[in-house]
Amino acid sequence: MNTDTTAHRSAQDRTPRTPHPAWRVAALTALAIVVAGAFSTLPGLFTTSLHEEFGWSRGSIGFATSVNMLLYGLTAPFSAALMDRFGIRRVVTTALVTVAAGALLTSTVLTAAWQLTLFWGLLVGLGTGSTAMAFGATVTQRWFVRRRGLVSGVLASAGVLGQMVFLPALARVVDHYSWRPALVTVALAACAVAPAVWLFLRDHPSDLGAKPYGAASFVPRAAPVHGAARRTLRVLRNAARTRPFWLLAGAFAICGASTNGVMWTHFTPAAHDHGMSATTSSTLLALIGVFNVAGTIASGWLTDRRPARRLLAVYFALRGVLLLTLPLLMAPTVGVPMMLFVVLFGLLDLATVPPVLALCREHYGDDSAIVFGWISTAHQLGAALVALVGGTVRDTFGSYDLVWTGVGALCAAGALLSLSVRNAVRDTARDGVRPAPATARRPTPSSSSASRSAS
Structure with missing residues (x-):
């Protein structure tokens, strides 16, 4: 009998194992985030074109961009709750259709600045916010127990990968044709991905009769949570x-100001002021995206092994130094110092996401995706303020130098805030709440079992 058992096990070992379905869900999630990420590249590309075609100030164009970023952030926590109520598939499909509609309306009926705020600021902001980092956090929380840091890094980098994939091509379209075909291109990409999400994305491992990746036992799907x-x-x-919520929100607001708010909105027009073509500056941003993918995945790997708050502080300190040096590097041509900046900034750009996600899970447990959504709102608020202020500073002083210097100095404050986030047990004991609370709903048998298996 022992011989038969050994032979049976040997046969099992030789049987090819199919990948866990969690990895397929993560790949489809990444694809949706990639396409949505392409929309964040466009404001920097069409700012100059809209200014020249319509005569609008950069401040008014920046206002529409800031509305987009603010709604992007405000939508994230509600979308995480809506995914618990209606399912990931429905929410993400609706979001992709919404961003496509917003882009198409912007490209066809735009005649006044308020329309840019309505179509791009409102519709695209709502749609991209529903496919933002809270989306990736929800998928990671449901489908993975092991490798959460790594997966969160991969999904966080997917948005920048979208920028990397689309940005150089969109910049060439803007240079050779117009900004309108660029908008239509990303709208069609969203329309193409929406059916794949609807047909193949699954909301929970139990839908396929599977366990979350790395879970010791089967986790039943919780009942839909009403009142999202x-x-x-x-x-x-x-x-x-x-206390940790406000520290993380403040740090992440500075993160948004020093990435989306300043780099993805103002780098291309700032480089244009120094004689650099839009294609060249957009290529540099795309290269930042290349290294961003590597940096974010590496950050996820490190977050599984090192204290998250210390990693976060190091990332902010290094990013601040880089931004302070950027005014000295701007030139019509790209030299070695600028390439070094691109590599280092790319490695640090979204490296903050995995440690912030880990700190949210440590402090807020089952509600971490929604809490992270609210912290992401702070991220986008910081981005929106700098997008607006940056354009106004350029209109007033004729240069972006003060913007780079000011945001670089803010990163020092981000490092201090990050170090102030302490151990969850000590913080929650002082604040009078239990560690990793399920703050939103009463425990159910299914959610309790899910929490135990995740532990």
Whole structure:
């Protein structure tokens, strides 16, 4: 009998193993995030074109961009709750259709600055916010127990990968044709991915009769959580009573200001001021995206092994030094110092996401995706303010130098805030709440078992 058992096990060992379905879900999630990420590259490309065609100030164009970024952030926590209520597939498919509609309307009926705010700021902001980092956090929380840091790094980098894939081609389209075909291109890409999401994305491992990757036991799917808006606000209320929430929100606001707010919005027009072509500057941003993917994945790997708050502080300190040096590097041509900046900034750009996600899971448990959504709102608020202020500073002083210097100095504050986030047990004991609370709903048998298996 022992011989038969050994032979049976040997036969099992020789049987090819299919990948866990969690990896297929993660790949499809990454594809949706890649396409949505392409939309964030466009404001920097069409700022100059809109200014020249319509005569609008850069400040008014920056206002529409800031509305987009603010709604991007505000939508994220509600979308995480809506995914619990209606499912990931429905929410993400609707979001992709919404961003496509916003881009197409912007390209066809735009005649006034308020329309840019409505179509690009409102529709595209709402759609991209629903496919933002909270989307990746929800998928990671449901489908993975092991490799969460690595997967969160991969999904966080997917948005920048979208910028990397689309940006050089879109820049050439803008240079040789117009900004309108560039908008139509990304709209068609969103329309192409939406059916794949609807047909193949699954909301929970139990839908396929599978366990989350790395889980010791089967985790049944929890019942839909009704009152998504109320739940989202309740989670905010409870999280806002804790110190780590405000520290992480402040740090992530500075993160947004020093990435989306300044680099992805103002780098291309700032480089144009120094005689660099839009194609060249966009290629540099695309290269930042290349190294961003490597940096974010490496950050996820490190987050599984090192204290998250210390990693976060190091990332902010190094990013601040780089931004302070950028005014000295701007020139019509690309030299070695600028290439060094591109490599280093790319490695640090979204490296902050995995440690912030890890700190949210440590402090807020089952509600971490929604809490992270609210912290992402702070990220986009910081980005929106700098997008608006940066354009106004350029209109007033004729240069972006003060913007780079000011945001670089802010990163020092981000490093200090990151170091102030302490151990979850000590923080929650001082704040009078339990560690990793399920702040939004009463525990159910399914959610309790999910929490135990995730542990």
